Amino acid sequence: MSLFFLITAAIAIGGTLAAMTRRNPIHCILSLALGLVGVAGVYLALGAQFVGFTQILVYVGAVAILATFALMMTQGHIVSALIEPRRAFSRSSVSGFVTAAGVFSVLGWAAQSYRPLTPSTQQAPAAGAKEVGVALMHTYVLPLEVIGVLLTAALIGAVVIALPSEEERS
C-alpha cells in the first residue's frame, strides 16, 4: 500500500473526525475542508485525477465556503452563541453514537471480508480530463444535460427559498 494513500487517508479521517467533534462550528467547517482535501487525495491515489480536482473545486471551494457563509448569516454576530455547550452524554447522543458504531461494524465486516470475483486490474486506468471529456460528450451526453438542468433548477430554487418574503421585507 502506497505511502501517499496512507497520508491522504489519515488527513481525511482526522479532518472529518475534527469536523464532527469540535464545538466551535467555524473550526468544524475548516476541518471539514481539510478532510475533503484528504478525500480528494484518496481519489488521486486511486488514479481518478479529474474527480479529485473536481472534489477540491466543488467541495473545498464551494460547499465549505457556502457553509461558512450560512453560518455567518445565521449566528455570525454573536461569536459566543456559536460555540455549543459542553454536553453531558445525553440519551440522543449516546443512541447516535451507538447507531453509527453498529453501522460501522456491519460495513467494516462486509468490507474486509469482500473478495472480488474477477482478478483486479493492476495497471491504473487513465481517467484524466481528456478521457472524461470524451466520455461525457459521447456516452454520457444525456445525463450531462439533465445535470445541467438540475443545477439550474437548484440555483434558482436556492435563491427563491433564501429571499425574504414580502411581509418580512416591509
Place this chain on the structure above:
Amino acid sequence: MTPLNLFLLLSALLFSIGLAGALTRRNAILVLIGIELMLNAANINLIAFWRFGPNPEALTGVMFAIFSISVAAAEAAVGLAIILAVYRHNKTTNLNQIDTLKG
C-alpha cells in the same frame, strides 16, 4: 487484505463518522455537513470499485462519482438556503428549538 478492502474500510469509517455527526450534532448546518460526508464516503466506494473492477476503460464509476458530486453540490445549496429561511422564521438553527411540528 487487498487494496480494495482498505479503500472500502476507509469509506465505511468516513460514512460512520458522518452518520454519528448527523445524528448527534444540534446545529442544522453541521447536520448538513454530516450528510455531505456520507455522500463523500459513497463516492470513494464508486471510485474504488471502478479502479479495481473488471472493466475500468468504460469510466462508469468515474462518471457516477462526477454526477453524484454535482447532485451533492445542488443539495448543499438548496439545504443551506432552507436553513437560512428557517433561521429567518425561528431565529435559531438549533434543532432542539425548531420543534413547531412536534406532537
